[in-house]
Amino acid sequence: ADISAEALQIALTKAVNNSFNMISVDGDSSTNDMVLVMANKCAANKPIEDINHPDWQLFYEGLLCLCISLSKQIATDGEGATTLIAVNVCGAKSDKQAKLVAKSVVSSSLVKAAVFGNDANWGRIACAAGYANAAINPNKLNISLEGLMLFKHGVPLEFSEDEALKLLQNKEVNINLDLGLGEHSSTAWGCDLTYDYVKINAAYRT
Template identity: 70%
Template structure:
């Protein structure tokens, strides 16, 4: 398979037939953009992956219900309020949102997805949101997805966007685009994490769901900022088929593999942007695990290390405390052998075959001061590998979350 994807511009508006918009409706006190819309010119095959948190927000439940039909044409997203733990009022507010947008776009209510992010347990200013919908629909265009990418942010410090194109086996070009938000409450189990993917590929609902679920396991589910899994985590993909390629109905086919790997690259790109923008973060942490017996073992170790508060704090302090890494490896949900284990920061080996090694502290400190810190772990047990991403734990994380509601 020699089909190498290429990065392109316009994020969610890069694929044919997709438009987006983002406005300030007044949901945020700051008057920053807070309402976004993603729209396909035709009904699109759709799939989703959702939080496993047992407390789920009303918009998430509504979107999950509409996705049972395997199609969506529009997704409306508000920031500044999660509309979670808001009882019957929250459910009714979602219904009002869907009904109003359905009238504005002249599409079936069943083709609309809803997502929210922000403070939990605060009533949504539904009148303000409803009043913003006509302006939101009138602002739709296919020039760029930046306004939508901006309007879904909460404590994020930058927008998270990417787009990619790739040739299928018969030289047909398909495009995929995505936007995401997330900075705190990031420890997806499918942080407040939202992500939306568009593609003009022609693909069945079953194949799209399979590709999305698998890509999630190797991207968004391999990041951690603070160990908190949100009530609102959601990843939704829409495929409108306007590329008119031969239908992809099997991930094991040549085109199925090309599509999956393009989707995976896109999701990894967005996931890394989320990890890099962790609340208060100063560094991206990449944990590469090799030498595992199984993929599951490799993922378990990688996620345990990148999620460790002690490892995160050590990276923030430029402290090559490999003992904290070894500890996280040891309490991961898998069996490992200390006498087979190797731990390194990039190529600087710190621990091997059950014993610590002499290493240059100055060299270690220089490596830890980089914008991206790479921790390499070899379990010495097999040939499987995995990678996870996270960020350091800084004083600013506490400051941000101590005053989140105010």
């Protein structure tokens, strides 16, 4: 694309904050973790000089789509991972709070282990949401696994263990939280915590 460095930087920062910065394999970061983007003008488009250009939003949406795809691939490829986890948060008071809750849940070792064990453990999900340093009212909180409701307005619900098991055996599992406090939403991605993760990292030598 033909785009100015300034407009490209703004698009990349925004895209990274909604993709790469919303993934968690084990909560650790490498000194080599980085994102680079280059624009070589080969698209032969009309130059996008700033974010007010009518094509900037379209460019950003395309870049975001690419970043999300790459982010999900990183999470899927986590050491020993068998399941991609997507945590979808809605009903937050702000975008920042939605991100905090989503990232907290997807980063929880107990949630990751529960997914690996095919356990629809709403308590671990609620716990991770609760310590996310965001506004949470348990009496307004809803938690579901795909379309299977587990927890509604502060009350745990009876649900089919067989249906939950079937959902948790999918290669991608969606955990949904509705905070019931606002209109902001966010998604974070991660993977399950498996025996192989421990084996791989225990055997690793520098």
